[in-house]
Amino acid sequence: MATHSTPRFAAVDWGTSSFRIWLVDARGQILAERRSAEGMTVARETGFRKILDGHLAAMQAPQDLGVVICGMAGARQGWVEAGYLDCPAPLDALAARAIRVGHETRDIRILPGVAQRDADHPDVIRGEETQLLGLAHGEGALTVVMPGTHSKWVRLEGTTLAGFATHMTGEIFQALTSATLLKHAVEGATGRRDHAAFRAGVRETFAAPAGWSSRLFEVRGRQLLFGADADAARDRISGILIGAEIAAGLAQGAGGSPLRILASGRLADLYIEAFELLGIAFAVEDADRATLAGLTFAAGRIWP
Amino acid sequence: MATHSTPRFAAVDWGTSSFRIWLVDARGQILAERRSAEGMTVARETGFRKILDGHLAAMQAPQDLGVVICGMAGARQGWVEAGYLDCPAPLDALAARAIRVGHETRDIRILPGVAQRDADHPDVIRGEETQLLGLAHGEGALTVVMPGTHSKWVRLEGTTLAGFATHMTGEIFQALTSATLLKHAVEGATGRRDHAAFRAGVRETFAAPAGWSSRLFEVRGRQLLFGADADAARDRISGILIGAEIAAGLAQGAGGSPLRILASGRLADLYIEAFELLGIAFAVEDADRATLAGLTFAAGRIWP
Numbered sequence: 373m374a375t376h377s378t379p380r381f382a383a384v385d386w387g388t389s390s391f392r393i394w395l396v397d398a399r400g401q402i403l404a405e406r407r408s409a410e411g412m413t414v415a416r417e418t419g420f421r422k423i424l425d426g427h428l429a430a431m432q433a434p435q436d437l438g439v440v441i442c443g444m445a446g447a448r449q450g451w452v453e454a455g456y457l458d459c460p461a462p463l464d465a466l467a468a469r470a471i472r473v474g475h476e477t478r479d480i481r482i483l484p485g486v487a488q489r490d491a492d493h494p495d496v497i498r499g500e501e502t503q504l505l506g507l508a509h510g511e512g513a514l515t516v517v518m519p520g521t522h523s524k525w526v527r528l529e530g531t532t533l534a535g536f537a538t539h540m541t542g543e544i545f546q547a548l549t550s551a552t553l554l555k556h557a558v559e560g561a562t563g564r565r566d567h568a569a570f571r572a573g574v575r576e577t578f579a580a581p582a583g584w585s586s587r588l589f590e591v592r593g594r595q596l597l598f599g600a601d602a603d604a605a606r607d608r609i610s611g612i613l614i615g616a617e618i619a620a621g622l623a624q625g626a627g628g629s630p631l632r633i634l635a636s637g638r639l640a641d642l643y644i645e646a647f648e649l650l651g652i653a654f655a656v657e658d659a660d661r662a663t664l665a666g667l668t669f670a671a672g673r674i675w676p
Numbered sequence: 677m678a679t680h681s682t683p684r685f686a687a688v689d690w691g692t693s694s695f696r697i698w699l700v701d702a703r704g705q706i707l708a709e710r711r712s713a714e715g716m717t718v719a720r721e722t723g724f725r726k727i728l729d730g731h732l733a734a735m736q737a738p739q740d741l742g743v744v745i746c747g748m749a750g751a752r753q754g755w756v757e758a759g760y761l762d763c764p765a766p767l768d769a770l771a772a773r774a775i776r777v778g779h780e781t782r783d784i785r786i787l788p789g790v791a792q793r794d795a796d797h798p799d800v801i802r803g804e805e806t807q808l809l810g811l812a813h814g815e816g817a818l819t820v821v822m823p824g825t826h827s828k829w830v831r832l833e834g835t836t837l838a839g840f841a842t843h844m845t846g847e848i849f850q851a852l853t854s855a856t857l858l859k860h861a862v863e864g865a866t867g868r869r870d871h872a873a874f875r876a877g878v879r880e881t882f883a884a885p886a887g888w889s890s891r892l893f894e895v896r897g898r899q900l901l902f903g904a905d906a907d908a909a910r911d912r913i914s915g916i917l918i919g920a921e922i923a924a925g926l927a928q929g930a931g932g933s934p935l936r937i938l939a940s941g942r943l944a945d946l947y948i949e950a951f952e953l954l955g956i957a958f959a960v961e962d963a964d965r966a967t968l969a970g971l972t973f974a975a976g977r978i979w980p
Contacts, residue, residue, distance in 0.1 A: 448900070487901055494897035495890075522857075522893060538893040543856045551855040552847045553826075581886035582924040585917075586799075589826060589842040593798035596752070597791055613889075620886040 379403050381438045381675060382428060383667035386420075386445035387411045387499060388521070392663075393427050395437075400668050404431045412444035420451035421475070438479040440671045442502035442663070446471065446482040456487035456496065461533040463505040467673035481674055483667075486533055495538050499663075500524050503634060504533060506665030507657060513629040517621065518659070519639045521546075525621040527629070537624055539617045542639075548588065548609060557592050558609070561602040567645070569604040573611020574618075574646045581619040587612045614646045622652075634659050683707050685742045685979060686732060687971035690724075690749035691715050691803060692825070696967075697731050699741075704972050708735045716748035724755035725779070742783040744975045746806035746967070750775065750786040760791035760800065765837040767809040771977035785978055787971075790837050799842050803967075804828050807938060808837060810969030811961060817933040821925065822963070823943045825850075829925040831933070841928055843921045846943075852892065852913060861896050862913070865906035871949070873908040877915020878922075878950045885923040891916045918950045926956075938963050 379395040386392075389411035395403040410423045424439065446454030454471040470481035485498035500518050504526060507516065511530045518524040521542035527534040548554045577584050591608050594600040600608075631654040633643050640656060647654045683699040690696075693715035699707040714727045728743065750758030758775040774785035789802035804822050808830060811820065815834045822828040825846035831838040852858045881888050895912050898904040904912075935958040937947050944960060951958045 488897070489901050491902065493890075494894055494901045496897050496900055537887075537890040538897075539889040540856065540893050541889060544852070544889065547851040547855040548848070551851040552844065580927060582920065582927045583841075584888070584924075585843040585845060585848065585921060586797075586841040586924060586928070589844050590798050593792070593800050593842075596800055597793050597798045598795065616886065617889060620888075620890060623884060623886045624890070 377401065377403055379433060379437055381440060381671040382431075382433055383664060383671065384424070384439060384441040384443075384445070385499065385502075385663050385667070386415070386441055386443040386450075388444050389413060391415070391423065391427075393424075393431070394664060394667075395431055395433055396664075396668060396671070402664070406431065412447065412450050415445070415451070416449065420445060424480075435477045436479075438481070438671070438675055440467075440470070440481050440483065440667050440674060442483045442667060442670075443499035446484060447498055452482060454482040454484045456485045457501070457533075459486060459488040459490075459533060459535055460529070461486045461501070463501060463531045463533055464669075464673070466501060466505055467670040470670070470674065479675075481670075483670055486536075488535060493537065495536060497524060497526075497533075497536060497538075500526070501533060502666035502670065503659060503662040504528060504666070505531075505669055506662040506667070507632070507634065515621075515626040515629050515631045516634055517626075517631065517643065517654075518634045519643050520635075523617055525624065525626055527626075537621070539620060541613050541617045545610060545613055549606070553592060554588065554605070554609060557595055557605040558602050561606045564603045566601075566604045566607040569600070570607040570611040570642070570645065571649050573608040573613075574615035574649055575611075577612045577615035578619045578650055581616050581623075584612055584616045610642060611646070614642060618646060618650060618652070630655070632657055634662055636660050681705065681707055683737060683741055685744060685975040686735075686737055687968060687975065688728070688743060688745040688747075688749070689803065689806075689967050689971070690719070690745055690747040690754075692748050693717055695719070695727065695731075697728075697735070698968060698971075699735055699737060700968075700972060700975070706968070710735065716751065716754050719749070719755070720753065724749060728784075739781045740783075742785070742975070742979055744774070744785050744787065744971050744978060746787045746971060746974075747803035750788060751802055756786060758786040758788045760789045761805070761837075763790060763792040763794075763837060763839055764833070765790045765805070767805060767835050767837055768973075768977070770805060770809055771974040774974070774978065783979075785974075787974055790840075792839060797841065799840060801828060801830075801837075801840060801842075804830070805837060806970035806974065807963060807966040808832060808970070809835075809973055810966040810971070811936070811938065819925075819930040819933050819935045821930075821935065821937045821939075821947065821958075823937070823939045823947050827921055829928065829930055831930075841925070843924060845917050845921045849914060849917055853910070857896060858892065858909070858913060861899055861909040862906050865910040868907045870905075870908040870911040873904070874911040874915040874946070874949065875953050877912040877917075878919035878953055879915075881916045881919035882923045882954055885920050885927075888916055888920045914946060915950070918946060922950060922954065922956070934959070936961055938966055940964050
């Protein structure tokens with residue numbers, strides 16, 4: 373990265389299990405970037421401030437450089453609770469509602485999350501709202517699918533976050549393959565993709581979503597009775613859960629507006645494969661880029 | 677228990693995490709009974725034979741008393757693999773297909789499980805087939821719901837096990853409340869039943885089963901935004917999973933025949949509450965009694 377330019381601010385994406393920081397110049401160019409596994413879980417032990425100051429020092433950031441943060445650092449169990457904007461939430465108000473963290477030399481702000489205070493569907497977002505702020509789009513309605521530990525399906529209306537639902541897809545995949553008999557089914561998996569098994573899983577739960585739990589047990593039955601291997605089992609479980617998530621998203625009304633997948637890496641590949649298989653039209657945007665764009669937009673509002 | 681009568685055989689229900697043994701006389705009366713946590717998981721370490729011999733000695737069973745066993749002792753990872761009857765499986769053939777375990781003084785038999793060798797719905801049962809054998813019923817078709825770690829929904833036609841599906845309801849409940857963020861939601865639960873929360877959970881996934889995963893995340897949202905307590909969270913998760921299981925069972929064709937719930941204790945209470953709430957007609961039978969009746973029937977065939 374070029375370092376001849378002067379940083380204008382530092383941007384931080386502080387998740388549950390990951391920490392990322394960028395130094396950004398006045399033109400929005402990245403001057404330096406660091407990543408670590410010091411997410412909220414680690415930071416609760418080590419100290420949020422110590423981790424942040426350490427990375428800023430390692431990047432030789434000026435003592436008075438402003439820092440804008442999104443994600444779990446603002447959770448109740450995080451650094452300083454940053455509260456929530458209520459749904460429908462105008463995303464360009466995130467910066468104005470940021471919480472300031474006490475520090476001798478720096479101006480540090482944590483952006484709030486978004487709460488859906490609906491007694492039937494109470495839900496919260498923290499981190500993804502900043503990605504959505506960074507998502508370039510027009511004035512119309514849009515459904516944004518954000519795969520992850522907790523996948524979010526969001527209805528955007530222009531720059532307003534109108535409503536959302538969280539599917540525990542990633543976390544349930546982890547729990548199933550580590551804390552149930554399905555851990556035996558994936559034992560010895562090499563990571564080789566088994567596209568046929570993945571697609572069969574997607575198709576079967578998309579067509580009959582109620583059956584997800586018995587489809588999961590059949591993964592083990594298929595090994596005992598037909599000798600399916602661990603990679604097939606792993607990809608089939610993944611397909612079963614993603615197929616169920618897509619069925620739920622559409623059942624909850626996502627079909628009415630253009631669909632955007634906001635993801636990176638392996639997760640993007642899986643969701644793209646599933647949506648293509650099901651013949652559902654979508655466009656893809658890079659999640660990493662959206663996060664930085666959202667933090668940059670917020671920084672521009674805080675330090676105009 | 678009366679011990680003045682002579683035992684005719686010993687009956688053992690050897691599950692994954694539990695062991696039960698009864699001494700039964702020629703009239704089918706229980707002379708003695710013992711339970712322990714020495715299920716297959718423990719027995720793989722301690723030794724199946726040592727556990728069985730220990731309990732028989734403690735009950736002063738004759739050296740040559742025959743023993744009939746059902747359950748995971750017959751699994752591939754159990755004592756001696758007892759194989760499977762194929763679906764449609766005539767349950768009165770279980771005894772004839774029992775495996776004999778080598779022992780100097782005793783005749784020990786392990787009953788086989790039942791396999792559904794359907795490439796689309798491969799599934800296995802081990803233990804429940806013996807309960808079904810013990811279930812008194814007529815010649816017609818019957819749907820039997822067997823709640824548990826792995827709930828079984830079985831189609832019986834007379835004494836033939838025609839087909840079945842396994843829902844991982846109990847195990848998924850455990851995994852969710854111990855290995856996902858929902859463990860925070862149930863922290864401090866006292867065990868007090870929250871019927872309103874349970875019923876709301878049943879209703880919402882029964883009406884829209886695709887939404888199970890977002891309904892689960894809302895349990896946490898409801899705490900953060902509306903202050904729901906840990907008992908409400910626990911019972912709502914339970915209701916969400918049981919509602920989804922019932923929706924799946926009916927979607928998979930269980931609605932066409934009379935419905936029997938085969939359960940005991942707390943699980944029986946939960947399923948009865950759910951079926952009543954949904955206005956689905958059913959009858960209840962005691963699972964413990966059915967197990968012993970099935971083992972007794974098999975013993976009568978083995979030692980006529």
